[in-house]
Amino acid sequence: MSKPQRPRTVFRPLDGILLLDKPTGISSNQALQQARHLFRAAKGGHTGSLDPLATGLLPLCFGEATKIAGLLLGARKAYDAVAVLGTTTDTDDADGEVLRERPVPQGLSDADIEASLAPLRGAIRQRAPVYSALKQGGEPLYARARRGEVIEAPVREVRVDALALVARDGPRLSLHVECGSGTYIRSLVRDMGEALGCGAHVAELRRLWVEPFRQPRMYTLDALRSLRGGQGEAALDACLLPLEAGLGDFPSVHLDHEGAGRLGHGQVQQVDREPAETAVAYGPDGRALGLASVDAQGQLRPRRLFSWALPDPGPSATQIDPGA
Incomplete structure (x- = not known):
């Protein structure tokens, strides 16, 4: 007996920007496609990938707004991150395989942590994670890494405007980061851990804002599904910002x-x-x-x-x- 087929999505022309609160566990493209189908948007794009582990602001552009996605891609961003000292992974976050475990130095002080963070502020040269979407030879690095190839990840110039220790709970450090385009929080945490001599990886990551959306009204996929089921498509469309909202700066x-x-x-x-x-x-x-x-x-x-x-x-x- 054949399985019943889902009805095909009939797409429509739709222009605007959705400030999505991406859930953990899915890629940015998966989040985009789920939102695009909910809105039945004929054309869509996102403005810079968030790791599957990460949550938070992912601006999505529909229709004519996709023409400004590149501008938003280069915008400043802010994150809250939780770093765990003592363990390094192949992805530099909790989704990866453990590579090494080392003891956290006894008596580690806030001053020691500050000393490890200070060189990571300002205009710095940063080595990207091996498991990243950066391309070499037209192929993402993560695809080559999954095949077990030896990869020399590129070193790029990035800017970190703020990098601060917010709280400590044993080996878990809460950090706040404000940075320019292309900065990898995983790399910052990795380099901090190496400076402390024990290694570190990102356990949690949340993007707070992307300029010009400094105080974003975000929508989760679950909230959008509930709106569509309860109030219909007009309620969904009311969640969109006009593309002009992304151009104010x-x-x-x-x-x-x-x-x-x-x-x-x-x-x-x-x-x-x-x-x-x-x-x-x-x-x-x-x-x-x-x-x-x-x-x-x-x-x-x-x-x-x-x-x-x-x-x-x-x-x-x-x-x-x-x-x-």
Whole structure:
């Protein structure tokens, strides 16, 4: 007897940003796909991976908002982490296999911990974890690591704006981190542990905010499922932020009807503002029209426009996901 098939998801055009509270135990892409199916969003993307172990803010972009996902990917972020001293793992977190156990130094003081953290602040060079999504030769490092290959993880320049010990409970240290894009909290904890001579790994990790969402109203997948089942799709859509919410930290250029039309046709035009590599062009109704640059001569050049800024964009076709 054949198994009953689940109904296919009929996707729809949908634009906006969802501030998802990612659960532990699933990848960022799995979280994205679950949310995308709940909203029936035809197009979606996330703004930088959280490890499966991690929870917290994962901004998801639907529809035209995917055009600004790269901007959010490079934003500053904040985390709370719990590090466990004395044990190192192959992934540098609790999901990995134990590589080595060492005693925590007797009489370890807060001053000792501070001394191990101080070199990890500011502009630093950091070696990424072997089990990471960074690619070498077009393949993620974690895929090669799972095959048992010997890997030399890349060393990159990152920025750590804040790294503080918040509390201690035996070998468990609660840390607060604020950092720039590309920083691995697992690597910070690994390097701290080595400086202390006993090793360490991340046991818990939660992302608190991603600029510009400093005080985010987050939604869990369970809460979204409950909303959809109890109040319907309109209640789900009310959870979305307009894509403009992700653009508030960038320079703005406000255009009149004529200027908006020229922008939509890809024309360069003179504006009265300081140079900016990335600026947001707004129409007379206050809606963002797209991303642009402004050169030293005040020339506004379109870079990436949203569909409603283009002349006669045409209807959007409903899509069906045959694998849903």
